[in-house]
Structure formats: structure tokens, C-alpha cells
Amino acid sequence: MGRFGSWGPARGMYDPAASGIQVDVQEQQKFITKVYSWMTIGLAITGFVGLLLQYQPQLVINIAQSGAIWIIFLVQLGLVVLLSFAIRKISASIATLLFLLYSASVGFTIALVFLAYTTASIAGTFFITAGTFGAMAFYGYVTKRDLSSIGNILFMGLIGVLIAMIVNVFLHSPGLYYAISLIGVLVFVGLTAYDNQRIKYMYLVGADGSEANQKAAIMGALQLYLDFINLFLFLLRLFGQQRR
Numbered sequence: 001m002g003r004f005g006s007w008g009p010a011r012g013m014y015d016p017a018a019s020g021i022q023v024d025v026q027e028q029q030k031f032i033t034k035v036y037s038w039m040t041i042g043l044a045i046t047g048f049v050g051l052l053l054q055y056q057p058q059l060v061i062n063i064a065q066s067g068a069i070w071i072i073f074l075v076q077l078g079l080v081v082l083l084s085f086a087i088r089k090i091s092a093s094i095a096t097l098l099f100l101l102y103s104a105s106v107g108f109t110i111a112l113v114f115l116a117y118t119t120a121s122i123a124g125t126f127f128i129t130a131g132t133f134g135a136m137a138f139y140g141y142v143t144k145r146d147l148s149s150i151g152n153i154l155f156m157g158l159i160g161v162l163i164a165m166i167v168n169v170f171l172h173s174p175g176l177y178y179a180i181s182l183i184g185v186l187v188f189v190g191l192t193a194y195d196n197q198r199i200k201y202m203y204l205v206g207a208d209g210s211e212a213n214q215k216a217a218i219m220g221a222l223q224l225y226l227d228f229i230n231l232f233l234f235l236l237r238l239f240g241q242q243r244r
Contacts, residue, residue: 023201031203031217032141038096038221042103043228049107054114064112076105083222092214099218099225106229113236121241128239129232136189137224140196147194154194157187177237184234192227199223 053060063069079102087095113122140147161184168176199220206212 024203027208028200028203030208031213032199034217035199035202035220035224038099038217039224039228042099042221042225045100045103046106046110046229049104050110050114053108053111057115060108060111060115063108072105072108076102076109079105080222080226083219087215087219090215092211092218095215095218099222102222103225109233113233115243117236117240117242121239122236125232125236125240129228129235132189132235133192133228133231136192137196140193141200143193143197147197150190151194151198154187154190157183158191161187181234181237185231185238188227188231188234192224192231195220195223195227 063072079098083095083098083102090098161180164176164180164183168180202216202220203213205216
């Protein structure tokens with residue numbers, strides 16, 4: 001789910017004064033605005049594709065019931081892995097295109113959500129997600145505490161959630177389902193704060209307008225996009241009302 005790599009010299013660097021780094025507040029804010037702009041574009045593309053597919057419910061159901069759904073999931077995973085590991089080798093334009101393609105592919109997942117849950121519960125969960133994400137993003141941005149130590153714990157928690165989800169595909173345990181959903185919410189709440197703190201200093205990799213700066217912005221947008229989408233999906237598993 002996008003925790004495969006890191007970008008920039010700022011990992012763990014949350015006290016610039018102690019590290020002898022001069023923070024350019026204007027450049028920092030410009031970079032963060034760019035990151036959130038790309039994140040918003042990604043979410044908009046996902047929502048748009050999901051809405052389009054909602055008008056082709058039988059197509060979505062046929063894909064979901066066939067082996068093709070695994071191809072889609074593998075493509076999604078492959079795009080995230082490619083961006084995470086090859087970001088330094090590919091151009092900024094390719095990185096941007098891969099991010100947009102990934103956002104569009106997740107639209108299929110959202111289409112499944114539209115078909116499985118009621119509109120009211122989707123809307124309510126979206127606003128809960130937005131509020132939670134916003135609160136944790138703000139905390140990650142303003143806190144003076146170095147959150148890098150909890151990043152490793154959250155990563156291990158994420159691996160555990162993924163393993164448990166695979167196991168529950170075979171067990172079909174309702175108790176494990178809700179435990180996974182609750183832990184998933186906690187993990188992505190923490191990752192939202194952690195990623196926002198780390199992204200604050202990713203602008204240091206290059207001047208505004210440079211290849212390095214654009215690629216850092218795309219990686220930051222991808223991380224926040226993944227935090228938002230996964231937080232939304234896990235909250236929906238907990239509180240969403242399925243269609244009868």
C-alpha cells in the first residue's frame with residue numbers, strides 16, 4: 001500500500017535547527033501546496049472513474065467475479081512499487097503519468113464500493129475520513145515531536161494487516177474482519193501524521209520547478225493519497241451500511 005520506499009534527505013529530519021538546516025518557509029509552503037494539489041487531482045480522477053463505472057454495474061460485477069480483478073490489483077500494486085523504487089531513475093513526467101494511471105485504476109475499487117454500500121454511508125464515511133485526515137495532517141505538520149520512530153511501528157502494523165487480510169480471505173472470520181478494519185484505521189491515522197511531517201522537508205531535494213522537486217511532490221502526493229484512500233476504505237468497513 002505504498003510503504004515501499006522513501007524519498008529525499010529529510011527522513012527523520014524534523015528539527016532543522018538542530019541539523020543546521022535553514023528552512024525556507026515560502027518554498028516549503030509552495031511545495032506542500034503542490035503535493036496537496038496532486039493528491040486532490042488523484043482523488044478526483046479516482047472518484048470520476050468510480051462514478052463512470054457505477055453506470056456499468058454488470059461490467060464491474062463480471063470483472064469482480066472473474067480472475068480479471070486480480071490483474072487489476074496486481075497492476076495497482078505494480079504501479080506503486082514502480083513509483084517507489086524507480087522514482088530516482090524515471091523522469092518527472094513519467095512519474096506523474098504513473099501516479100495518474102494508478103489513481104484511475106483505483107477507480108475500479110471505488111466502483112465496487114459504490115455498488116456494495118449505500119450512498120448515505122459512503123458520503124458520511126467520506127466526511128469522517130476528511131475530518132480525521134485533516135486533523136492528523138495538521139498535527140503532523142505542527143508537532144515538534146519526531147514521528148520517525150513510530151513510522152517503523154506503523155509499517156510493521158501495516159504488514160500485519162496485509163497478512164491478516166490474506167488469511168481472512170480463506171477463514172471468512174467476521175471477528176478478524178472487524179479487528180483488521182480497526183487496526184487498519186489506527187495504522188493509517190498514524191501514517192497520515194507521519195507522512196505529513198516527513199513531507200515538510202522533501203522540498204529540500206531540489207529547487208522549485210526542478211525534476212527532483214516535481215518527483216518529490218508526486219511521491220508526497222502518492223503517500224497522502226494512499227493514506228486517505230485506505231483510511232476511507234477501513235472506516236467504511238467499520239461503519240458503512242451495505243446494500244441489501
